Amino acid sequence: MARTGTLIEAVMADIESKIASRAYLPNTRLPSVRAQAKAMQVSVSTVVEAYDRLVAEGSIISRPGAGFYTSGHIAPLDLNQIGPKVAREIDPLWVSKESLEAAPDSLMPGCGWLPSEWLYQTGIKRALRHLARSNSPDLTEYASPKGSLAFRQFLQRRLLGQNIEASSEQIMLTESGTHAIDLIGRFLLSPGDTVLVDDPCYFNFHALLKAHRVNIFGIPYSPNGPDIECFERALSEYQPRLYLTNSGVHNPTGAHLSHSVAHRLLTLAKASELVIVEDDIFADLETTRTPRLAAFDGLDQVIEIGSFSKTVSASVRCGYIAAKQDWIEQLVDLKIATSFSGNRLDSEIVLQTLTDSGYRKHMERLHGWLAKQRISVSKRLVSLGIEPWIQPKDGMFLWCRLPTGTNATQLAQDCLSKGVVLAPGNVFSQSQSAHDYLRFNVAQCTDPKIFETLEWALERQMQEGP
Template sequence: MFTLAKDTAVPLTEQIVRHYAQRIDDGALLPGARLPSVRQLAARLEVSVHTVLVALDRLAGMGYVASRPGAGYFVLRPAGRAAAEAPPPAPPAPATTTAGFTHSALSADATLLQAGAGYLPRHWYEDAIAPATLARSLRESAEAAVVPPVQGLPLLREQLAQRLAQRQIPATAAHLVTSFGASQALQLAARALAAPGDVVLVDDPGYFLVHSQLAALGLRVVGVPREAEGPDLRALAALAEEYRPRAFFTQTLLHNPTGGSTTPARSHRVLNLAEAFDFVLVEDDVYGDLAGDAGVRLAQIDGLRRVVYVGSFSKVLSPSLRVGYLAAAPALADRLVELKLMDVLSGSTLEETLVAEVLRSGRYHRHVLRLRERLARARVAAIAALQGCGLRFDAEAAGGEGVFLWAALPPGVEAPALVEAARAAGIVIAGGHMFSRRGAGLDRLRLNAAWATDARLLGFLRERLGAAGG
């Protein structure tokens, strides 16, 4: 029997866990072997019964032992040896594909430079949620029902209705349905508006994950060319005439990936075409909080008659908060609630309470203002640095807002090869081709302004683009 070290910083429980895990990994204790009883171990090691129970519970949680009621603890298969014999993991998907890029962008690997991802650096979110707000949310959610109503926590929907009213979007709590982030919200909207085989329109270039989600639902996804001032109106009219789509999924403010915003005049024309050809506009506004006060949303003009408005807090408040929402006409909102019920039953009381508390406290507004100022400075510095590496930008980029920079590559350089080389160097960038249904964007990169002055990225681009230019 081993002896515990009482004069070390390693807790006694941890010492017991390490000892038995090592013996099982080495094969000294074989599967099926019975461990001494809890009281025997406590007496031999001169520790409390509680200490032994905690250690055994941890070993059970790690898969080393199992408890049999009335019989004690028994060794399971050798965990370390089983892991060593496990087949190697499948190779990752190519970084140029939707799946490959998304896995890299959401990776927990802190060594990866997320230069093309859609989230801000972790420390930019640190002031968003006060510890006192989190503690209050934990307390209130524990006192509340186990789950919120399917439509969403009433407190949060009231807060959302107030925010939308400030944007001249006439939504009450009855118009609002919460979701697990914008991804679920967009899927709910698609399922409510279209059936497999129907045509839906998307921005092209546009958010690639939406394209993939819609296609996975069996919908025919057709791209509408995107211009500096918004969707190409001639193309939109022609496609609407040809396909008679059920819906058009578009981003009005701080478009992903181009970073541009649809002008108010063009928004009016888009709404006119939706009326003429009887399709619904699904307005994805997940980055809209980072836009200045000059931006005009489709939902402001339309009043939710022909617009389904989608928002989220994952991009701006915290990536770990999967709280999104939809605003729609009451009859459509009822349908969205039915679909959500069949999908996930309901949301998270804790997460929805936390978002409601942050909104109610006024902290969210201050946090957003700081992010806008920080991004404005980052964009200026990033554009200058990236131009020095050989990338080019449209005139609108310099005075733009938000997260994304839509960079043009030098002649003769194509995005896919550059993206793969960057991934091999531990840098995640997004090739423009991933955002197009029409096969465009091979000469473009989407970069995140908050990450784009990192020395690793700039050094990589100078080396690769300098070699290409030479």
């Protein structure tokens, strides 16, 4: 129930939000009325009335002589109640829903995937026809716990091409990259742990980590990787459990990790108990291979994950985890406990598509299309006063700074009213320091209306002022 208006309702809302975010678990003793009054700078009588109303509603209970306690049932988890409140336009969950539920005629330069026609549909259709004609158990049976051996052997060869040595027994298939991170979170994290992320980073990292009720700390990201000095300070101050990052084709910046930063990063990690989760979802969009932390580390403190939703299909879902073998065995147990079996049919479709004779040629064409679009879109944006942070070598993203005095969240609101879905910078930023940045997906920027709408929104904001 939303609370607005009186001071009494403000006190009630404060208690309810802490219950909803599970900051107050069942049977937690609430602050005394005097302590709550002091904390919220209201009168004791205001808190007494608020507590009495919450007792009447059943949210808390009164124990004479002992104080007030939360009721005995844990509240349903409300991710929106965890962490500080943010405007809906920079709430990762809202932005994701807005993109996924967009009308068919909406333009989505802020989304994180390729247009359907840019994906290798021919290979998917060929795989579907092959499976439909077969009597394969892939159509009806559960998958083995680690997933298809043929697929894991394919991934073994693929990882070796990036100098990552892993046996097929060190690889487990998952439903997606997000599923992989969720399993790793269940495996390694406890509520209250600290996790490091890049600032900016893929915005769903924020939402997913909130679900694990951990503390998140952002490390400023440079064109060569994370700020090493800030990383070192964070290790000392917060003793983080995980660091979650992209090494190749960083999202949202398009930057690449340099060799020198990779070595310094791993040296610091080795001196601590930090585990690094390297999300390599954009590997097939690279034209020049860049360092992988898992290759330098040998899958000791680095876990490599990936999926194929960006280049094969977002509808046919399949991802993987590569880690040391004893961890994989324990992750398999978690996978069985939470989903019993992977999607055997999806993994077989993805494998056949990846090994189809036309996939490599399709990716070569895709690299060419993206290169042309990065140049073309950059020019159009610069003409509007929107400057790319760097000129990426690969991938679909441009991380761009808006003209001085422009607010990305307001710009996103204005453009949404015209059917153009943008991704404002602060949705990617844990520190909320990217208020004047936007992420553009060049593959989704082929319609001139996008730039016309941006120009209109920029002019409107300049005229209205801050």
